[in-house]
Structures are given as structure tokens and as C-alpha cells.
Amino acid sequence: MKVFEKIFKFNGGIQAKTKKNISTTSPIKQFGLPSKIILPLRQHIGKLAKLKVSVGDHVLKGQLIAEADGNVSAAIHAPTSGKVLSIEKQLIPHPSGLPDFCVEIEPDGKDKWVQIKPTNWKKIDLEKVNKLLLSSGIVGLGGAAFPTHLKLNHGKAENSLKTLIINAAECEPYITCDDMLMREKTNELILGIKLVHEILGVEESVIGIEDNKTVAINLLTKAIENEKNIFLKIVPTIYPSGDAKRLIYLLKGIKIPKSQRSSDYGIQMFNVATIIAIYRFLEFGEPSISRIVTITGNLRSPRNYEVLLGTPLKEIIDAAGGQVIKNNTFIMGGPMMGFKLPSINVPVTKAMNCIISSEPDMVEEKKPVLPCIRCARCAEACPVQLQPQELFWFSKSKQLEKAEEYNLFDCIECGCCSYVCPSNIPLVQYYRFAKSEIIEERQEQEQANIARERNEFRILRLEREKQERAERNALRREQSSNEDKTKLIEEKRKAIADALKRIEAGGEEQ
Amino acid sequence: MLTSILIVIFLAALIGIILGISSIKFKVEGDPIIDKIDSILPQTQCGQCGFPGCKPYATAIANGAADINQCPPGGDEGIHKLADLLGVEYKPLNAEHGEPKPKSVAVIDEKTCIGCTLCIQACPVDAILGSAKHMHTIIEKECTGCELCLPPCPVDCIDMTPIEENAENWKWKYPVYKIDKSSERRVS
Numbered sequence: 001m002k003v004f005e006k007i008f009k010f011n012g013g014i015q016a017k018t019k020k021n022i023s024t025t026s027p028i029k030q031f032g033l034p035s036k037i038i039l040p041l042r043q044h045i046g047k048l049a050k051l052k053v054s055v056g057d058h059v060l061k062g063q064l065i066a067e068a069d070g071n072v073s074a075a076i077h078a079p080t081s082g083k084v085l086s087i088e089k090q091l092i093p094h095p096s097g098l099p100d101f102c103v104e105i106e107p108d109g110k111d112k113w114v115q116i117k118p119t120n121w122k123k124i125d126l127e128k129v130n131k132l133l134l135s136s137g138i139v140g141l142g143g144a145a146f147p148t149h150l151k152l153n154h155g156k157a158e159n160s161l162k163t164l165i166i167n168a169a170e171c172e173p174y175i176t177c178d179d180m181l182m183r184e185k186t187n188e189l190i191l192g193i194k195l196v197h198e199i200l201g202v203e204e205s206v207i208g209i210e211d212n213k214t215v216a217i218n219l220l221t222k223a224i225e226n227e228k229n230i231f232l233k234i235v236p237t238i239y240p241s242g243d244a245k246r247l248i249y250l251l252k253g254i255k256i257p258k259s260q261r262s263s264d265y266g267i268q269m270f271n272v273a274t275i276i277a278i279y280r281f282l283e284f285g286e287p288s289i290s291r292i293v294t295i296t297g298n299l300r301s302p303r304n305y306e307v308l309l310g311t312p313l314k315e316i317i318d319a320a321g322g323q324v325i326k327n328n329t330f331i332m333g334g335p336m337m338g339f340k341l342p343s344i345n346v347p348v349t350k351a352m353n354c355i356i357s358s359e360p361d362m363v364e365e366k367k368p369v370l371p372c373i374r375c376a377r378c379a380e381a382c383p384v385q386l387q388p389q390e391l392f393w394f395s396k397s398k399q400l401e402k403a404e405e406y407n408l409f410d411c412i413e414c415g416c417c418s419y420v421c422p423s424n425i426p427l428v429q430y431y432r433f434a435k436s437e438i439i440e441e442r443q444e445q446e447q448a449n450i451a452r453e454r455n456e457f458r459i460l461r462l463e464r465e466k467q468e469r470a471e472r473n474a475l476r477r478e479q480s481s482n483e484d485k486t487k488l489i490e491e492k493r494k495a496i497a498d499a500l501k502r503i504e505a506g507g508e509e510q
Numbered sequence: 511m512l513t514s515i516l517i518v519i520f521l522a523a524l525i526g527i528i529l530g531i532s533s534i535k536f537k538v539e540g541d542p543i544i545d546k547i548d549s550i551l552p553q554t555q556c557g558q559c560g561f562p563g564c565k566p567y568a569t570a571i572a573n574g575a576a577d578i579n580q581c582p583p584g585g586d587e588g589i590h591k592l593a594d595l596l597g598v599e600y601k602p603l604n605a606e607h608g609e610p611k612p613k614s615v616a617v618i619d620e621k622t623c624i625g626c627t628l629c630i631q632a633c634p635v636d637a638i639l640g641s642a643k644h645m646h647t648i649i650e651k652e653c654t655g656c657e658l659c660l661p662p663c664p665v666d667c668i669d670m671t672p673i674e675e676n677a678e679n680w681k682w683k684y685p686v687y688k689i690d691k692s693s694e695r696r697v698s
Contacts, residue, residue, distance in 0.1 A: 042677060042678075048678075092677065094677050094680075095680075095682070096675075096677055096680035098675065098676055098677045098680060099677075100676065100677040369687050426685050426687065429682070429685040430685055432682035433681075433682045433683060433684050433685060435682070436681035436682040437681065440679075440681055444552075447553075447654075448549075448551075448552055448553035449553070450652070451553040451554070451555065451635050451652070451654045452548070452553045452564070452565075454635040454636055454637070454652060455553070455555050455563060455564075455565075455634050455635050456565075457636075458634065458635065458636050459563075
């Protein structure tokens with residue numbers, strides 16, 4: 001371990017109360033089998049997974065329920081054995097509060113595994129590992145749910161990756177699932193890091209961890225004592241140090257420019273839970289069927305649970321003793337970037353890292369929103385060095401082009417600006433609104449372009465058909481000479497005359 | 511005196527040649543203003559403006575034969591954009607050409623369809639699939655919601671269904687919050 005390597009400090013950020021000790025006093029608990037499993041088909045970024053089962057089917061634990069549709073998608077597996085009860089729209093943990101397609105499974109209690117086999121990842125090339133991972137259903141478990149196999153695309157083939165960064169910062173207040181995972185599965189994590197290290201063919205692996213996780217730091221330091229290429233770097237507890245680009249800067253001093261990826265700079269980053277998921281899949285063949293969720297905040301016994309995906313959240317909240325002060329408000333994710341759940345009747349998904357039962361001061365909107373006084377404290381706090389006050393102005397007045405010009409899309413929605421705003425303006429909500437509008441406009445433009453193309457092609461086609469018909473007719477006219485024409489006319493006249501004769505003859509008979 | 515005249519003549523000739531070459535080399539195909547107008551129009555090709563498609567309407571606007579407020583699918587936003595582009599005053603949508611409606615797609619009731627192909631011929635973007643005496647269906651992704659397939663259908667089996675909001679096309683809403691403090695007390 002190199003001690004002299006320095007930590008670079010990024011601009012802005014905030015130091016909020018971490019409130020992590022609420023959920024770190026007791027170890028991770030296995031939640032066990034819930035009464036029902038509701039698996040949303042949308043648990044990841046990208047296309048909806050393609051269904052592979054139908055109602056009434058009996059599925060085994062780990063069996064494929066839906067496969068990835070294309071490359072930017074992720075598969076979904078049955079978390080336990082049981083019967084497929086229904087496939088219909090149900091409420092999912094999504095800020096919209098709208099229902100989406102879910103597969104409901106009634107567990108049979110046997111929890112019987114489908115046959116799984118470990119992969120010989122040491123012997124196959126990266127491309128094949130990639131294909132396997134596409135079928136594993138593993139997505140980034142830090143909360144973004146980006147399909148993991150896509151991140152391995154820039155591996156050995158180009159031989160460009162040098163550094164693997166393990167994101168163990170977990171900078172948002174309240175969330176402790178990664179911390180507890182590192183404490184309890186230290187060895188598995190190190191094995192996982194070694195595995196991913198080898199697959200990617202990188203030179204070094206760096207674990208970036210915030211200095212408030214002392215227990216995990218001690219355990220990890222001991223575990224990597226004899227590792228030559230794995231380093232632990234302790235970063236100060238400043239939110240949002242866990243943001244990918246911020247952490248890369250903290251650890252390596254490299255600023256990744258807009259529209260470029262860390263892999264262009266030889267760096268790839270994974271969350272600790274994702275590393276363990278990859279390890280468990282490649283070493284034992286276990287697909288992504290469970291995760292650790294921090295259940296914290298205003299609850300009787302907050303703690304971390306290892307739960308099967310699709311477990312109804314309500315059952316977990318009940319197991320945690322329910323709310324101390326009833327307000328029925330729950331936040332998914334951290335208090336900074338999370339969103340209010342539409343209802344507690346939603347299932348656990350791959351993206352669900354933390355559920356906070358709102359504390360009284362989080363619910364009541366005590367502080368009225370005041371006008372912006374242009375104090376620019378948001379600009380000081382912005383870790384991306386944007387001009388939040390300008391972005392706010394443009395988003396509020398719907399000058400979307402202007403907002404884009406001021407790099408709205410570089411905003412990581414970390415919420416530091418809203419946190420420091422003395423006027424209590426919900427700045428991030430404005431940015432999210434503006435981003436949504438711009439994205440929709442772009443999509444509409446794209447659709448319009450396709451419609452224009454199709455319309456133009458149709459006009460062209462009709463024109464061509466008309467021309468071809470005219471040509472054909474002209475050709476026919478040319479081919480049939482005058483002689484033929486008179487002959488044809490005579491033939492027709494004769495036929496008419498014959499017919500008339502027949503009619504006359506018929507009339508006489510009558 | 512003579513040299514200065516010669517220099518001027520030489521310069522004039524040189525610039526003339528450069529201009530001549532560049533006018534051939536950098537010739538702009540088509541009328542750029544028509545394309546610019548066309549790119550603002552929503553490309554539904556519905557003909558509500560009174561022209562047989564978006565491009566003809568764009569051409570008519572460019573030639574001054576049509577006003578900028580004849581496109582209901584483009585809505586108010588479209589008119590604002592056209593007004594900005596052409597440097598003219600904004601006008602509210604001309605109600606003669608119809609009202610803006612929520613975005614919809616056509617859906618064929620496949621049990622009723624007799625396979626007459628009339629809708630296929632009417633569709634401006636070739637978004638209907640089928641052949642004579644066989645059931646037709648609409649390629650939802652390509653449908654612009656122009657409603658041109660509705661009148662020719664002899665059995666009235668095409669319906670317009672508005673696109674519903676779902677988790678995929680959902681957008682973050684404009685922030686709304688209470689300013690009145692007294693109303694907040696009632697929440698609890």
C-alpha cells in the first residue's frame with residue numbers, strides 16, 4: 001500500500017450529518033421468504049426485459065423469468081421456487097407512482113434451486129464473460145441500476161484499462177448497505193476484486209472509501225495486507241464523494257470531461273455490492289436474485305436486510321417494527337438524491353439500496369420557499385462547478401435552450417445546491433423538470449425526422465410507380481401496331497354481332 | 511495612375527473568380543428556409559393546415575401563401591418557434607384548422623377489418639401493414655396520429671387512442687409547492 005499518494009479535493013460538496021449509525025448497530029439479517037414475490041420487468045436502465053414464463057408456470061429459484069432485450073437491458077430471475085400467479089401491471093418503486101408490468105410469484109416454500117453451474121471464467125475471453133453477464137441480470141447495485149456487462153465492454157480487447165476503482169464511498173447520509181457488506185463479507189469482496197481485476201486485465205485496483213467507515217477500513221486494510229495490486233484509499237467524508245467522476249478525481253486527480261467516459265481514461269468503476277454479485281455469478285453461477293437493503297430512519301428497529309428481489313416492502317417495514325412516529329412517508333435512496341415512494345406497497349428492486357422512513361423534520365415542509373436572492377451559495381456547493389442559480393432561472397422560465405447551454409446535462413442531481421439554499425428552493429426538481437422536457441423534445445424531433453423520411457420515401461415511391469405505369473402503357477401502345485389494332489376492333493365487333501344474333505334467336509324462341 | 515488602375519482591375523478579377531468558384535462549389539441545394547420551417551413542423555403529415563403534408567405547408571409559408579398559425583399538432587409552441595424563425599408576430603392558432611389534441615395513435619379493430627387496403631393507401635407514412643382481403647394492422651411506432659386513415663375506412667374499424675402516461679414516458683413535473691403557510695398546517 002502506497003501511503004504517499006495524495007487525495008485530490010473536488011470543488012464544493014457538503015458535510016451533512018451522516019446518520020449512518022442508526023442502521024449499523026446490528027448485523028445484516030436474512031429476511032427469508034416473503035408471502036409473495038412481485039418482480040417488476042423494469043428494474044434497470046434500458047429496455048424492458050422480455051418475458052420467458054407464462055401464468056401458471058412453476059419456476060425454480062434462479063430460473064430465467066425474462067431475458068435481456070438487446071444489449072442495453074438486463075435479465076430477471078426467479079428469487080425463489082414457486083408458481084407464477086399473474087403477469088400484470090402493479091405499482092413499482094418509481095418516482096412517477098405509475099404501475100408497470102410485474103410477474104407475481106407465489107413461493108412454494110421449498111426454495112429449490114434450478115441447476116446452476118460455475119463458469120470457468122479464467123479460461124474464456126472477455127467477450128464470453130460479457131455474454132454470460134448479460135444473462136446474469138447483474139446491474140450496478142449502488143442505485144443507478146446500469147447493466148454491468150456494458151461496463152466490461154472496454155476490457156482486455158483494447159487493452160486500455162489500467163485501473164479498477166471500487167466505489168465504497170457510500171457518501172449519502174443514512175445508507176449503510178455497502179458498509180455492512182464490507183464488514184461482513186470482506187473476504188468475498190477481496191476475491192471479487194481479484195476476479196474483476198483479472199477479467200479486465202487492469203494494473204491496479206483501488207478501493208475508495210470515506211473515512212467515516214472505520215470498521216470496514218480496518219477489516220479491509222488487514223485483508224489486503226498481502227495484496228500487491230489492491231490499494232485502499234481513504235477519502236474525506238464530503239458528499240458527493242461517491243459520484244463516479246468525483247471519486248475518480250479524488251483518487252486519481254483525473255477530471256473526466258463532458259461526453260467522455262472513465263474507460264476512455266483507462267478507469268472502470270464498480271460498486272462493492274456489484275463486485276460481490278459478479279463474483280457470486282462467475283464463481284458459483286448465482287444470478288442476481290437478492291440484495292442488501294438499508295431499512296432506516298424513523299423505525300423501531302432499523303437495520304440492513306438481505307432480501308430477495310420482489311419482496312413486498314411492507315413486509316420488511318413490518319419486520320423492522322414499523323414507524324415510531326406514523327407519517328406513512330418513505331424515501332427510496334438517500335435523503336439527498338432519493339425520491340418519495342408513492343406507496344409502501346411496492347416490491348424490492350435491484351436499484352433499491354435504502355429505504356428511509358421519513359423523520360418528522362423531513363416530512364413537514366416547515367420552511368416556505370422564498371425567492372432566489374442570488375447569493376450564489378449553490379455555485380459554491382456545486383461539485384460539478386455549474387452555475388445552479390442560472391440553471392434555476394432558465395429552468396423556471398422554461399428557457400430550455402439556455403439551460404442546456406449552461407450545461408444542464410452535466411448536473412448530477414446531487415442536491416447540494418438545494419441543501420445549502422437559504423431560500424429553500426427545490427432546485428433539483430427544476431433541473432429534473434428541465435431535463436425531462438429537453439429529452440422529450442429530442443425524442444419528438446427524432447420521431448418527426450423518421451416520419452419525414454417515411455413520408456418523403458412514400459412520395460418518391462408513388463412517383464416512381466406512376467412513372468413505371470406510364471412507361472409500361474407507352475410500351476404496350478408502341479408494340480401493338482395499327483394492323484393489330486384494326487384486327488382487334490374487328491374481332492370485338494364480330495363478337496358483339498354474334499351476341500346480338502344469339503339474343504334475337506333467343507327472343508324468337510320465346 | 512495606370513498601375514493603380516491595373517491593381518484594382520486585377521483585384522476585381524481575382525475576387526470575381528473566387529466568388530464564381532465558391533458559388534459553384536458551395537451551392538446550397540434546395541431552399542434552406544423551407545427546410546428550416548419544415549424541421550419545426552411536427553411531421554404528422556395530417557393536412558389539417560390545408561396543404562397535403564408538412565413540406566408543402568413549409569413551402570407555402572416560405573412563399574407567403576400560408577400563415578404560421580395553421581398547424582394544430584404543432585400547437586402554440588410550434589407557432590412561437592415559427593414566429594421566432596421568420597421574425598414575425600406570434601398569432602394564436604387558427605381554429606378553422608382544428609384544435610390541438612393529445613398525441614394519439616390509430617388502432618385497427620382487427621375483428622372488424624375487412625382488408626380493403628383503403629387505409630393503407632391513405633397513410634402518409636406507410637405505417638399500416640396488410641394486404642387485400644387480409645387483416646391490416648398499424649405499426650404503432652411509426653404512426654403519427656394524423657387521422658387520415660379514419661375517413662376512408664368503410665367499416666369504421668379504426669380508433670384513435672391517446673398515448674397513456676407510463677413509467678417509460680413519464681416526465682418530471684414542473685415543481686409546485688405551497689407558499690401559503692397557513693395551508694401547510696392542515697397537512698398533518
